[in-house]
Amino acid sequence: MATETRPQRFATAAIHAGAAPDPATGARAQPIYFTNGFVFESTEQAADIFAMRRTGFSYSRGSNPTVAALERRVAALEGAASAVAVSSGQSALLLILMTLMKSGDAYVVSPRLFGGSLGLINRLDGRYDMKAQFAKGLDPADFEAAITPRTKAIVCESIVNPCATVMDIAGIAEVARRHKLPLIVDNTLASPALIRPIEHGADIVMHSTSKFLGGSGQTIGGVICDAGRFDWAAQPDRYNLVAEPWEDYDGLVVTERFPDFSFAVACRLFGLRELGPGLSPMNAFLTLTGIETLPLRMARHCANAKAVAGFLRDHPAVEWVSYPALPGQAGEALATRYVPEGPGSIFTFALKGGEAAAKRFIMSLKLISHLVNIGEIKSLAIHPATTTHRQLLPHEKAAALVGPETVRLSIGLENAEDLIADIEQALAQAE
Incomplete structure (x- = not known):
């Protein structure tokens, strides 16, 4: 049979x-x-x-x-x-x-x-x-x-x-x-x-x-x-x-x-x-x-990103975070519909101190690398307004949530606690 x-x-x-x-x-x-x-x-x-x-x-x-x-x-x-x-x-x-x-x-x-x-x-x-x-x-x-x-x-x-x-x-x-x-x-x-x-x-x-x-x-x-x-x-x-x-x-x-x-x-x-x-x-x-390890990695990427984004959302130096897995975020309904496991590990956030604070934050990171790629097992940070999205006009950067005060993070597979600790010390130096 x-x-x-x-x-x-x-x-x-x-x-x-x-x-x-x-x-x-x-x-x-x-x-x-x-x-x-x-x-x-x-x-x-x-x-x-x-x-x-x-x-x-x-x-x-x-x-x-x-x-x-x-x-x-x-x-x-x-x-x-x-x-x-x-x-x-x-x-x-x-x-x-x-x-x-x-x-x-x-x-x-x-x-x-x-x-x-x-x-x-x-x-x-x-x-x-x-x-x-x-x-x-x-x-x-x-x-x-x-x-x-x-x-x-x-x-x-x-x-x-x-x-x-x-x-x-x-x-x-x-x-x-x-x-x-x-x-x-x-x-x-x-x-x-x-x-x-x-x-x-x-x-x-x-x-x-x-x-x-x-x-x-x-x-x-x-x-x-x-x-x-x-x-x-x-x-x-x-x-x-x-x-x-x-x-x-x-x-x-x-x-x-x-x-x-x-x-x-x-x-x-x-x-x-x-x-x-x-x-x-x-x-x-x-x-x-x-x-071969993609499904395992993506689960960890999403879990880490949600933890880091949640920490940043509640930090007094941060103006906003764009990560729709967080409750109350714009686009939460679409994220729930299409990506119930999480919307990946790439997101942006803005510092209340503006462009100077964003750049100081990036240069103060120790564990997270200042690097233009995304989606790696290592966590990465970049200032998109002067790198990946530099050709956009100011109003286009604002619409894309990559203004001068914005940092893009690509969250990797490290322990979330270590990533948050690195971000916390970098935020303290950026203020």
Whole structure:
């Protein structure tokens, strides 16, 4: 009697999905394939792989067995049909936008995004006329109000960097469906351990794997996940790289040959074969290893962040804290709905003493590192107004909760008591 195979639960998939013991050696850890090329069995096989008539490895810029294992694992954790790993989160956003759009096209964007994303968006607008239509607020109605006939996509984050606001992904996805637009969600701050945007209606999910997925601050990387359900073929002239013939690939129509993950294939053809930001197999291996402990780490990240945020909220030197897991905070209802385990470990707070106090606080920290990354096992602090979000205008910084008096914290896995003690002594010196 045949037994039904049950899908793996999240913690199991974080350890096993996408990889298996090496059939040649029996090695249990994923091998690192440090090679830039792969020997073909025949000239026919080589021609077929390059023409996309057959799958296989040819050159590591486009695909590599170690990188492919990472792609399979992240796709499994996000519930995606396929994934494409790239050299950074910034590359992931660039490839998504350039695969979807050409000069003259537009897309609706959340008014609160990571500073690096905002910088890229503004540069693409100025140099390539790919127009960002910023929603006036974070509600689904604000996104809908920004849509015009030129709009090709909607972009938001699941949890906003750095103020920890949780977005109404399902509400925005409903707007996207009504207007036949793909919804792109940057899930870096949540990771699939906290939010799986595809379950709430997202069509494309991206990550900077340099953050929680890797976890240890060792590598740079990014990944693009294709939910596999957007109907690209219904609008071939709007999404021509996905749904119209590629003449240089013998008239290949991606939606016809790869109907289950068309966007991922288009990203690989255009993004990796032509633009070229491939991921190193060593970085893929380190990220795979990091993902194995992702659910354990995220639980500790959230618990520590809530403890630290609660301490800061009650401190007399602190003006406000933006962390929606705290009772009475703005966005508490959305956080309860989407992230019952906690809204991650990145948040901002403001010091009553203004910019000078914020900078003194950062420079007085001993255990917490003054470092621009986030999502590491070590706790980190930065002054976003002069670093990650420095390009914003003053009123934009205030709206994003990154004014001159603001500090961003990325809370790690240390003992919460030690983190609070370090913060307490730094606040005393900042007053």
